[in-house]
Amino acid sequence: MTTAAPDRATEASISPSPFYVHGITFEARDVLVFDLRPAGGSVAAFEPGAHIDVELPNGVMRQYSLVNEPGVHDRYLICVKHDPKSRGGSRFMHEQLRAGAKIVVRAVRNNFRLASDPAPALLIAGGIGVTPIVAMAEHLAAAGRPAEVVYAARSRHDLAFLGRLDAAASRLTVHVDDEAGTVLDVDAIVSAATDDTHLYCCGPGPMLDAFLTSAARRPPHCVHFERFVPVVAPALTGGAFTVELARSGRSLPVAEHESILQALRAAGISAASSCEEGICGTCEVRVLAGTPDHRDGILSAAERQASRSMMICCSRSIGERLVLDM
Numbered sequence: 001m002t003t004a005a006p007d008r009a010t011e012a013s014i015s016p017s018p019f020y021v022h023g024i025t026f027e028a029r030d031v032l033v034f035d036l037r038p039a040g041g042s043v044a045a046f047e048p049g050a051h052i053d054v055e056l057p058n059g060v061m062r063q064y065s066l067v068n069e070p071g072v073h074d075r076y077l078i079c080v081k082h083d084p085k086s087r088g089g090s091r092f093m094h095e096q097l098r099a100g101a102k103i104v105v106r107a108v109r110n111n112f113r114l115a116s117d118p119a120p121a122l123l124i125a126g127g128i129g130v131t132p133i134v135a136m137a138e139h140l141a142a143a144g145r146p147a148e149v150v151y152a153a154r155s156r157h158d159l160a161f162l163g164r165l166d167a168a169a170s171r172l173t174v175h176v177d178d179e180a181g182t183v184l185d186v187d188a189i190v191s192a193a194t195d196d197t198h199l200y201c202c203g204p205g206p207m208l209d210a211f212l213t214s215a216a217r218r219p220p221h222c223v224h225f226e227r228f229v230p231v232v233a234p235a236l237t238g239g240a241f242t243v244e245l246a247r248s249g250r251s252l253p254v255a256e257h258e259s260i261l262q263a264l265r266a267a268g269i270s271a272a273s274s275c276e277e278g279i280c281g282t283c284e285v286r287v288l289a290g291t292p293d294h295r296d297g298i299l300s301a302a303e304r305q306a307s308r309s310m311m312i313c314c315s316r317s318i319g320e321r322l323v324l325d326m
């Protein structure tokens, strides 16, 4: 059994594909770019804003945004910042992954697509959140629609891809916290944008929270964001509930401290997953009845309200019963 991909999700699911590390380059302090080439076969198609699921030689799975320049489709370029709290992803990549190493790429997914209409775009990046933003800015420039880019980092040593951003953006504003003595004023930037501007933001949790608060006044279709760390969403309910699988007609109890994904596995039912932290979108399933308690970092406020889909790795049910399209 597989999960049903909702309309919102855009995915190029690929069977696990062998890749190797062709090269590693320094980009900024604690930031490396890995050039991943297919070990035979080709690279699945992708759009700016997409990320890939990477299975490392130590068995750890991680998601990384693609930083390919427009027209470079024969490899995946990912940018990895060494996280001092790493649980085996970024630390392994920085300290042990070397040129020639084999890795597996499992999927290309895009939860952070560029809008197709020609309205102005404002791209806001914080820290390593610049990785999807640089590819998106270059794509817009190549399409003749250069965007304004605002890029914030804690220190000048942390700034990455400045040359590429400067070449692509109609206007580039760089904010360095330890030089300005304060963090970026996201509300002022959002407020200054015209009403029809598509707003994009990728960065750390506080920046995303400030962005979403400011952008709440905007038309939902103009607000786009991507998180790279899980949100800690307060639970609306922690109680047990029943999940019904519409296609098979099966009903499963989901215990108080269990996720839907875990309940499915315990029942021998497979379902797609990757991060299992509510940030990649792999486990998204269409909701047919019931009210989800959304606890992911992907769905927008409008998508949460509509509740057409949910992330079964972390989200739960407000009521006693949920019916899923699986």
Ligand code: FES
Binding pocket: 272, 273, 274, 275, 276, 277, 278, 279, 280, 281, 282, 283, 284, 296, 311, 312, 313, 314
């Ligand atoms: S597995 Fe990544 S959001 Fe659920």
